[in-house]
Amino acid sequence: MTSHPDPSRPAPAGEAGPGHITVLAPGGVGGLLAGLLARDGRSVDIVATEPTAARIARDGLRVESAALGDFTAAVEAAPAARRTADVLIVATKATSLEPALDRVPAGRLADGALIVPLLNGFEHVDLLRARYPRARVLSSAIWVESTRVAPGHIRQTGPFAGLHIAYSGAPADRVEDLAAAVRATGFPVELRDDEAALLWGKLHFLLPTALVCTHAEQPVGGVRAERRADLAAVADEVAAVAAARGVGLDSGDVIAIVDALPPGTKPSMLRDREAGRPMEVDALGGALLRAGRAAGVPTPVTERLVADLERIGAAG
Ligand SMILES: NC(=O)C1=CN([C@@H]2O[C@H](COP(=O)(O)OP(=O)(O)OC[C@H]3O[C@@H](n4cnc5c(N)ncnc54)[C@H](OP(=O)(O)O)[C@@H]3O)[C@@H](O)[C@H]2O)C=CC1
Ligand SMILES: CC(C)(CO)C(=O)C(=O)O
Incomplete structure (x- = not known):
């Protein structure tokens, strides 16, 4: 995880720019x-639900x-893409990904456009690659605690912030400009x-934190004790x-990160449960169960937590 956003905001030297985002x-x-x-004067616009687009506009x-x-x-905002994007940042929840993508037809992306999905999980990467075959989908992960407190009103809390982007076979200079x-x-x-x-x-950090905090209805401080x-x-x-997929991870690192977080840290899944919104239980926990079954790896604790949370989600 990358910590401590740099408030001095150094200017990018000799950078060609990522184009329209x-x-x-x-x-x-x-x-x-x-x-x-937008604050930095980049060429950026937003595609949002109708009421949120109207509010931001x-x-x-x-x-x-x-x-x-x-x-x-000030940012342009509309319910469907109006500009041709060189970069598309996809930031829906998994639960609304497919209907939201209808707002950005493939023809609204420049040839070879970069797509940066901020969603947690991994199954969305193949979905995006199938949907936008002429674009380059960069596997990415964002580490931050940030909440939409009202339409067009965002509050970032917590001491950590970082965006991890993979080159994913895209031209290196374009990824670096972005x-x-x-x-x-x-x-x-x-x-x-x-x-x-x-x-x-x-996922190694997120899934335990999200499932256990949401299941216990407690922020990180409570679950790391109990x-x-x-x-x-x-x-x-x-x-x-x-x-089983050839990726080596050390669970000691996860526990160390959880122990270092402020006790009030809430994963977005817990914030969704508290607000009565759909939870990403299937996209995160369900995805692990599917990958575990495919690899013949048992995942009994995840299975129990997912089953409980799915019951809770279905009961509304
Ligand atoms: N929040 C966080 O701290 C973190 C979140 N993540 C991941 O990032 C992803 C996004 O999460 P997060 O930012 O919390 O999500 P939010 O719930 O805050 O925001 C989701 C956005 O999607 C919009 N939306 C919903 N349906 C549609 C639709 N059909 N068309 C267009 N827009 C739509 C909502 O619109 P409206 O505003 O109109 O309701 C809202 O602006 C998730 O996968 C999450 O796991 C990763 C790291 C940290
Ligand atoms: C990193 C973390 C836990 C930040 O809140 C997150 O990814 C989420 O809440 O979805």
Whole structure:
């Protein structure tokens, strides 16, 4: 995880620029990046649900962040893509990914456009590659705690922030120009060669934290004291499935990260449960169960937590 956003925001030297950036879904993470890029004067627009697009077009995008500043950025916003994007940042929840993608037809992407999905999990990468065959989907993971407190109003909390992007076979200079533009906003970016390690490294931390905090209805401080065995067991199950796919992960690292977090840290799945929104239980936990079955790796603790959370989600 990359920590401590740099508020000095160094200017990108000699950078050609990533071109026009469209952000699909201005929620906790999408709204944060769209706001930061717009504040820096980048060419950026937002595609959102009808009411949220209207609100942002009228009032701008409000961002509150102790580390990156409080500001309102004027950004174009519409319910369907109107500009041709060189970069598409996809920031929906997994539960609304497919209907949201209908708002960005493939013809609205420049040939060879870069797609940066901020979703947790891994199954969305193949879905995006099938849907946009002429684009380059870069496996990515964002480490930040950021909440859409109201349409077009984003609050980033917590001490960590970092965007990890894999080259994923795309032209290196274009990926680096994009990384430079995001870094210049003050948001740290790490470029990586190994996309599987990037995605599974995030899931290794995220899945235990999300499932156990959401199941217990407690932030990190409570579960690391009371549900440590479940945290460690889910981390070990993720590591076992990742190992079957050739990715080496050490569960000790996950426990060390969980122990270092502020006790009030809440994963987005817990925030969804508290707000009565659909939870990404299937896209994250269900995906691990499917990958475990395919590899012949047992995942009993994840299975129990997923079953309980699916029952809770279905009961509304
Ligand atoms: N929040 C966080 O701290 C982190 C989240 N993530 C991951 O990032 C992804 C996004 O999460 P997060 O930012 O929390 O999500 P949010 O719930 O904050 O935002 C989701 C956004 O999607 C929009 N949306 C929903 N349906 C549609 C649709 N059909 N068309 C267009 N837009 C739509 C919502 O619109 P509206 O505003 O109109 O409701 C909202 O702006 C998830 O996979 C999550 O796991 C990863 C790291 C940290
Ligand atoms: C990193 C973490 C736990 C940040 O809150 C996250 O990815 C999420 O909440 O979805």
